[in-house]
Amino acid sequence: LIAAEKAQLEKELAEKEAKEKERQLAEEKRKNLIELEKKKHEEYLAEINVVDYKGKDISSENKFKEQEELFIKEIEKYVVNKNWDLVIETCNAAIEQIPNFYWAYYRLSTAEGNRGNFENVIKYCSKSIELNSDFAESFYNRATANFFKKNYQDAISDYEKSIELESSNIAEAYFNKGLCFQKLDLNKKAYREFLKAKDFGSKKAEELIILQYMNKQ
Numbered sequence: 001l002i003a004a005e006k007a008q009l010e011k012e013l014a015e016k017e018a019k020e021k022e023r024q025l026a027e028e029k030r031k032n033l034i035e036l037e038k039k040k041h042e043e044y045l046a047e048i049n050v051v052d053y054k055g056k057d058i059s060s061e062n063k064f065k066e067q068e069e070l071f072i073k074e075i076e077k078y079v080v081n082k083n084w085d086l087v088i089e090t091c092n093a094a095i096e097q098i099p100n101f102y103w104a105y106y107r108l109s110t111a112e113g114n115r116g117n118f119e120n121v122i123k124y125c126s127k128s129i130e131l132n133s134d135f136a137e138s139f140y141n142r143a144t145a146n147f148f149k150k151n152y153q154d155a156i157s158d159y160e161k162s163i164e165l166e167s168s169n170i171a172e173a174y175f176n177k178g179l180c181f182q183k184l185d186l187n188k189k190a191y192r193e194f195l196k197a198k199d200f201g202s203k204k205a206e207e208l209i210i211l212q213y214m215n216k217q
Helices: 002-048 065-080 084-097 102-114 118-131 136-148 152-164 170-183 187-199 203-212
Strands: none
Touching: 065 084, 065 102, 084 102, 102 118, 102 136, 118 136, 136 152, 136 170, 152 170, 170 187, 170 203, 187 203
């Protein structure tokens, strides 16, 4: 019996050691992939960073369109992967080169929002809006930050502006605007916004209307 128990313990120990070795190899592979991605990122930034824009006249429309497009491509890659560290690094590199690059400030707000830093979201969105007051997504992000900070009137104003400018998040804008009205106990106005969100395909709005409004009728 003792020999059998010893053999079982040795087997379990060997399995445990094998799993630990497998975990260490996986961790080493993950770190190598991160280092490789970082190296590619730095090389890509070096390719973009070929002209010193600081102190130059950048008021002409589309003057640095090619560089902007390259930065956007790199930034969006990291947004999709939710690699917020590299989003921030790339945005800051873009701003260093192109100080009036509204998109970089907008994506800084995206990264900060995903980290729950809503004061920074408002700051970066406001800068983006200052540089391009027709960009709907900056109004949407700022509205959402204000919502989480319980600045509901400010959020409503920005959601309205994002809708006016035809944000790609228009259904969410109507839905979140409705939530703001609910927080302010303006339930009739909230209901109207939820109906609009539903018309734009929001399943959340449809479910909320059924649960909170239809059952009361």
